[in-house]
Amino acid sequence: MDSKEIEQLLEKYWTCETSLEEEKLLREYFNGNEVPQSLSDAASLFRYFESERARTSEEDIERAVTKEIRKRQRGKIISMVSVYRMARIAAGLLVVVVATYFVRQEVRKSYPPEIADTISDPKLALEETKKALMMISRGFGKAKQGAAKVNMLNEAEDKISNKDKEKKKDKIII
Amino acid sequence: MDFDGFERQVLPVKNKLYRFAFRLLGSSDEAKDIVQEVLIRVWNGREQLATIENVEAWCMRITKNLSLDRLRAKQRKPTDTLEQTSTIVEGSLTPYESAEISESMQRINLLIASLPEKQRQVMHLRDIEGYSYNEICEILELDMNQVKVNLFRARNAVREKFVKINAYGL
Numbered sequence: 001m002d003s004k005e006i007e008q009l010l011e012k013y014w015t016c017e018t019s020l021e022e023e024k025l026l027r028e029y030f031n032g033n034e035v036p037q038s039l040s041d042a043a044s045l046f047r048y049f050e051s052e053r054a055r056t057s058e059e060d061i062e063r064a065v066t067k068e069i070r071k072r073q074r075g076k077i078i079s080m081v082s083v084y085r086m087a088r089i090a091a092g093l094l095v096v097v098v099a100t101y102f103v104r105q106e107v108r109k110s111y112p113p114e115i116a117d118t119i120s121d122p123k124l125a126l127e128e129t130k131k132a133l134m135m136i137s138r139g140f141g142k143a144k145q146g147a148a149k150v151n152m153l154n155e156a157e158d159k160i161s162n163k164d165k166e167k168k169k170d171k172i173i174i
Numbered sequence: 175m176d177f178d179g180f181e182r183q184v185l186p187v188k189n190k191l192y193r194f195a196f197r198l199l200g201s202s203d204e205a206k207d208i209v210q211e212v213l214i215r216v217w218n219g220r221e222q223l224a225t226i227e228n229v230e231a232w233c234m235r236i237t238k239n240l241s242l243d244r245l246r247a248k249q250r251k252p253t254d255t256l257e258q259t260s261t262i263v264e265g266s267l268t269p270y271e272s273a274e275i276s277e278s279m280q281r282i283n284l285l286i287a288s289l290p291e292k293q294r295q296v297m298h299l300r301d302i303e304g305y306s307y308n309e310i311c312e313i314l315e316l317d318m319n320q321v322k323v324n325l326f327r328a329r330n331a332v333r334e335k336f337v338k339i340n341a342y343g344l
Contacts (some may be wrong), residue, residue: 014333016326020304041336048282052302057192057206062185065213071175 001029003036010042175220183223184216187230190303191237197298198241200287208244213234232315233337238295283333286328293328296321 006029012018013026030039030046041149175325191212195205214225216233258333279315286294295314305313310321 010321016329018177020306023301024304031272040337045282045332049301051279054198055193057187057194057202058210059206061188061192061206061209061213063187065210065217066181067186068210068214069180069217075254125208 001025003039006039008040175223180217180220183229184213184233186330187233188213190230191233192294194234194237194298195241197294197302198238198291199244204244205241208237208240210242217287228309228312231309231312234299235315238313255339281339282332285332288326292316292320292324293331296324297332302326 006026009022009026013023018026025049026042028044029035030043031050034096035043119128188209195208195212196202198209199205212233215236223229227236227277234328273331286297289297291315295312299310299313300307307321311318314321316324
């Protein structure tokens, strides 16, 4: 490619009409050839681009990032360990709860049966139930007698009020 | 995505990410920091990667966003004056780096560093990394017209400076 073609291409480059391929041609030309004095500015620009493209960080970023990622993955394992720790605490609490339950059961057994209100013999239980029912029934009987007295009073009041009404009617008829 | 996939698909982009972060921040250490952060973020969000069409462009976009965040944070610091922050890019080369770059290279470096942010970004992505216009749109979240206008302005600014240097030796 001669310098005239390059000049034409360069004109297109300044006005942003070159394609990526044409820009690559320019880069290759300026980085591999003896360049005429008239094109020295453009040459230094394209050489600058080329040298910048070769710039890399001296430090190994990749290694640092890989290390960090591995560390984070280990972090996940550590978090699993903390899950086990939680499980151990939960198991301890469970043991305490179960122990409390059994102790309570033992304490209940040591109470006298009257308080606990448990009768194991069915006949005895039936007798006890009958007694209780009889007591309730006696209570009902007494209540019924009391209610009968109240009824007598009500009936007497009704009779009196009826007699008053009949007298009023007789007066109206007369 | 497992670690092998990450190693194959994402890690090879690291130098492009580094160069882009370096272009934006002008500091090698900060650029390295940003690249590490980007790669870790991509790893943490690796479940999303299957839905992303262009992983490289996506990584570049994260790099741009994190770098700009860092720049803004630096500018918010009360101890930094406006003058100091605007010369970060120019004055951050180590003596070793400076010695490595010849005088003309340094001149061009300063020239590009003095461009407005968007123009600098577009020029870097096109002329150094060789991305297509569509990819640049994706990375910078700009439309095609804005990308072309910024590239046009950047190249013409460089050209004008060359003309001035040749005419007046400035």
